Amino acid sequence: xxxxxxxxxxxxxxxxxxxxxxxxxxxxxxxxxxxxxxxxxxxxxxxxxxxxxxxxxxxxxxxxxxxxxxxxxxxxxxxxxxxxxxxxxxxxxxxxxxxxxxxxxxxxxxxx
Amino acid sequence: xxxxxxxxxxxxxxxxxxxxxxxxxxxxxxxxxxxxxxxxxxxxxxxxxxxxxxxxxxxxxxxxxxxxxxxxxxxxxxxxxxxxxxxxxxxxxxxxxxxxxxxxxxxxxxxxxx
Numbered sequence: 752x753x754x755x756x757x758x759x760x761x762x763x764x765x766x767x768x769x770x771x772x773x774x775x776x777x778x779x780x781x782x783x784x785x786x787x788x789x790x791x792x793x794x795x796x797x798x799x800x801x802x803x804x805x806x807x808x809x810x811x812x813x814x815x816x817x818x819x820x821x822x823x824x825x826x827x828x829x830x831x832x833x834x835x836x837x838x839x840x841x842x843x844x845x846x847x848x849x850x851x852x853x854x855x856x857x858x859x860x861x862x863x
Numbered sequence: 864x865x866x867x868x869x870x871x872x873x874x875x876x877x878x879x880x881x882x883x884x885x886x887x888x889x890x891x892x893x894x895x896x897x898x899x900x901x902x903x904x905x906x907x908x909x910x911x912x913x914x915x916x917x918x919x920x921x922x923x924x925x926x927x928x929x930x931x932x933x934x935x936x937x938x939x940x941x942x943x944x945x946x947x948x949x950x951x952x953x954x955x956x957x958x959x960x961x962x963x964x965x966x967x968x969x970x971x972x973x974x975x976x977x
Contacts, residue, residue, distance in 0.1 A: 782944050796967065799963075
């Protein structure tokens with residue numbers, strides 16, 4: 752069974768700060784997803800990556816397959832970045848074929 | 864393209880009843896996955912359908928079931944509702960398999976069991 756651990760669970764920042772959220776998993780995966788959930792429930796997929804690094808605007812996601820670790824970075828944070836960020840891992844084979852396993856989420860609050 | 868739609872958005876049921884939730888994926892997407900989100904357990908995988916076939920199912924009792932139609936629309940059913948089934952139920956669609964492809968989430972159905 753794969754465990755997905757995120758840290759920190761809660762994060763408070765001032766506008767403009769650089770933010771890092773971490774995600775570790777215990778079993779080899781095929782892909783890792785970063786999701787964003789705003790109050791009210793809507794979930795948006797930010798990144799899906801299986802190696803290396805991806806960048807979209809102020810967001811950067813990296814993954815280290817050997818260390819089973821991924822990070823989500825937000826540069827020049829803004830109050831509108833306040834949300835829950837969720838890491839999820841997916842498998843392309845084995846008994847977990849087709850499943851996503853989720854971390855517990857990181858609650859980010861950015862103050863102006 | 865229209866996004867993923869879920870109906871109904873809110874639902875109130877009593878214990879013992881059954882409920883059916885509906886999900887319409889983005890046009891052209893063949894995979895639909897269902898998730899349950901609760902404050903205590905977070906997001907949990909329920910099941911995934913791809914081209915009308917269930918690929919896998921999460922650790923939920925047999926009261927939870929689903930199906931996918933030939934137009935990729937999907938339904939999930941919960942029978943004999945329990946208080947603990949109160950949750951936000953989310954569906955997501957993707958072009959390929961959900962575990963390795965970008966997923967697009969619907970707004971969710973908030974189910975309250977009294």
